[in-house]
Amino acid sequence: MSVTINNERSCIDQIATLRIILEQSLDRNSPLFVNFTEYENAFLSIDRKHFLRLVMKG
Numbered sequence: 001m002s003v004t005i006n007n008e009r010s011c012i013d014q015i016a017t018l019r020i021i022l023e024q025s026l027d028r029n030s031p032l033f034v035n036f037t038e039y040e041n042a043f044l045s046i047d048r049k050h051f052l053r054l055v056m057k058g
Contacts (some may be wrong), residue, residue, distance in 0.1 A: 018034070
């Protein structure tokens, strides 16, 4: 699941969805990995030339 701040769904809806996914993971005894990334700041801290070389290579 990928969400953004400007998504059409409210924050409450997104939290509820995440809770449902967590509960299903626990019911099924399966691992769940959640990653919260703030991309704007993440991309400000990288060397863009190096990043583009890596992206174009792959």
